[in-house]
Amino acid sequence: MRQSIKDLYDEMSYQNEVWGENRTQQLELWLTILTEEIGEIAKEILEKNDVQNLYHECIQVAAVAIHMAEDIERRSKAGGFNDFKNQ
Ligand SMILES: [Mg+2]
Numbered sequence: 627m628r629q630s631i632k633d634l635y636d637e638m639s640y641q642n643e644v645w646g647e648n649r650t651q652q653l654e655l656w657l658t659i660l661t662e663e664i665g666e667i668a669k670e671i672l673e674k675n676d677v678q679n680l681y682h683e684c685i686q687v688a689a690v691a692i693h694m695a696e697d698i699e700r701r702s703k704a705g706g707f708n709d710f711k712n713q
Pocket of ligand 1: 663683
């Protein structure tokens with residue numbers, strides 16, 4: 627397995643420990659979390675502090691995005707987005 631995928635899996639497991647598994651959140655909250663994490667990537671790039679931190683921020687963004695996608699998939703299967711355009 628590629629190291630980045632292993633790191634992604636480890637980060638997803640860590641986030642599950644901290645925030646709980648199979649969590650459901652409003653899309654606006656997911657967007658806030660994802661945007662905050664992307665902001666941390668921007669900070670690392672602009673401040674040029676530590677490339678390992680930049681790598682880990684990228685992994686954190688990927689982990690949040692996958693958790694968000696899984697929440698959307700679960701809720702879609704349960705009919706939670708049948709009226710998505712009007713939510
Ligand atoms: Mg971060």
